[in-house]
Amino acid sequence: MRIYDTLSRKIVDFVPRKEGAISIYACGPTVYDHPHLGHARQAMTYDIARRFFEWAGYDVLHVANITDIDDNIINRATREGLTEPEVAEKWEAIYMDAMAALDILAPHQQPHATEYVQEMIDFIQVLVDNGAAYVTDAGVYLRVRSIEDYGALIHRTHDELAEGAGARVEVDPNKEDPLDFALWKAAKPGEPTWPSPWGDGRPGWHIECAAMSLGILGDGFDLHGGGTDLVFPHHTNERAEAIAAGRTFSRYWMHNAMLNIDGEKMSKSLNNFATIQDVLDEHPLNARALRLMLLQTHYRKILEINAEVIAHARSGIERLDAMIRKAEAAKVDYASAELDSDAVAEFRTQMEDDFGTPEAMAIAFELVRRANGAIDSGDDSAASLVATAIDLTGALGLRIGETQPTSDDDVRIDELVAARTEAKANKDFAEADRIRDELAGQGITIEDTPTGPIWRR
RNA sequence: GCGUCGGUGCCCGAGCGGCCCAAGGGAACGGCCUGCAAAGCCGUAAAGUCGCGGGUUCAAAUCCCGCCCGGCGCUCCA
Known part of the structure; x- marks a missing residue:
């Protein structure tokens, strides 16, 4: 196995820490709003990696966090007059539903930030004790310049990074250096807080993933993933925390590319923002069409997405499904x-x-x-070819050939199809076409095959 | 501005020094099949500038230099 490693910027041999087993930590969502297509790409990228590894015989442990406390959640709670847990629970449920609808396997463990505060405090304590972090009235900060290769993931030096720091956001006067970042934020009025050795407050964002990934997967876990937008500062800071604590962090880093809508970046301000639910609601095939699109574009390439492209992908799904219908109609075992x-x-x-x-x-x-x-010509190889197609697409999480849902209507449709077959036998093509049109009006498509007609919704 | 990734047919996208007169999907067109369709199969299309201009090489979409355009990061963000 070879993987492009963000840290070395090269495709490198991927050698798991433990033979036959792979540990993956992929950053999960902050739950405060509708999950969008970008979340879908992120989650699906690691779902596909995990499924492939499992298909290939590895024992995979896939962990993804749920950030259930941060500024966005607090802001939304304030705006809507809800508590932070209420906001987080609501949007987490919506996120989980969307993931399930996309046939994304739930990570083996999905720890919540708020359940991991003590571990984060313990982590920070190590950093304070060994001098890597310092305490101010505003919280606890990490001394970034104490870490030699802090900018390694984005391949920038301290000074290069310092040029940007503070250019657009005001530098917190409590910091010793503009590059430093918060491990622990001191309590502000009205915000949820946890007690700590440095006073009441809440954890910084990055410490969450550092504490949870190392806590659950252990030192030197195999793979850390996320979107390219997380390389800096999030992943850079997680890594800095781990290094400062004397821990060995993830051994490989992979990052999926962003996606564009109609040639532009997807963003709320451009009003080209597509939630997962919007896309799923548009067509029942869209969950699989989305997966097909993602599979047909390498995960490190920006993906162009729009309504037309999704429709094209649906045609691809239909082609896949049509093969199974043909195989079943021809009784291919x-x-x-x-x-x-x-x-x-x-x-x-x-x-x-x-x-x-x-x-x-x-x-x-x-x-x-x-x-x-092979099916058309009655060749014996058909069964093997169909089986292989199902197995390989299945390894990527793309289900084909699922039996369509049955309904009370099925008997009535079967009767109409039979009536059409009889009309055809009697050369009453006007009646046969009338039945076909009637069914088409109900969204039913009839396909004639050498072994008789089949229909689908 | 700095950093970084990318610009391949009508569309989406593989390929990243010879196997490329460029995979695969979608769309189009023709043939077979069909009562007619749909699905399927077969085939076709100047991809003749693989963003533009130079260069290296026996050989470049693939490497180097310059330019143009776009994404992303530098700020919460998948």
């Missing part, structure tokens, strides 16, 4: 078929090269084309 070892090997090779999901999907679509041909 793919459930117990052996996989095509060449395709599996090629798939694995591509995925092991920094998650080559676009190439992996190309392999899957090749299988689909060959399978369709």
Whole structure:
């Protein structure tokens, strides 16, 4: 396995800390608003990595935090007259629903920041004790310049970073140096607080992930991920905290790229902001279409997204599903078929090269084309090809060939389809087309196959 | 401004020194199939400037230099 490591800026061999087991920490959401497509890309990137590793036989431990206390949550609670936990619980539930709808596996552990405050305090205490951090009236800060390669993740020196620091935000006068950042924020009126050796207050943002990742996964865990926008300051600061505490932090860093809508960055101010729910509501196929799109673009490339592109991806999903319908109509016994070892090997090779999901999907679509041909010609290889296509797309979290949901309507539709078949047999094509149009008006599509008609919603 | 990543067909996007007269998906067109469709299969399209201009090399979409354009980071952010 080879992965592009943000720290070394190279594609490097990925060697897990423990053979056969992989530990992943991916930064999760701050729950205070609707999750948007960017969250979907982030979560799906690590969902795909985790699924592939599991498919490849690794024992994976995937951890993603839930930030349930921060400025945004406090602001929203104040604005809406709610408590911070009420805001966090509400938006966490919405986030979880969106993830489930996108068929993203829940990380094995999803710790909440507020449940980890004591561990964070213990962590900060180590930093205060060893002189890496200092206490002021406003809180506890980390002495950034005490860390030699602080800017390593973004490949910048202290001085280069200092040029930017304070250029746009006012420098906190309590800090010894503009680069320093808060580990612990002293209590302000009206804010939720926790007791600490440095007075009541709440933890800074970065300490949360440092404490939880090391606490759950242990020193030198394998992979730390997130969006590229987190490289600085978030990941840089987490890493600084770990180093200052004498801990070995994650051994590989991966970062997924952002996405653009209609050629521009997605943002609230540009009003081109798409929530996950908006996209899911638009079409029942969109959850899988979104995954297909993400798979067909490498995770480190900016992804262009708009309504048209999602619609195109839906066509791709339909092509995948159509193969399964054909296979079932032709009674191809793919459930117990052996996989095509060449395709599996090629798939694995591509995925092991920094998650080559676009190439992996190309392999899957090749299988689909060959399978369709084999089904049409009654070739024995059909079962294996179909089975392989299902297995490989499944390894990426893309379900195809799911039986469509049944409803009370099914019997009535079956009868209409049968009536059409009879009309066709009697050469009464006017009646056959009338039935087909009637069903089409209800969103039902009939497909004729050599082995009889099948229908779908 | 500084840093960084990128600009490939009608669209989305792989490829990153020879296997590329450029994967895969979508759209289009033609053929087969069909009662007609849909789905499927087969095939086609000057991708002739792989952003533009230089250069290196026997060989460049792939490396180097300059320029133009865009994303992201420098500020809460996936």
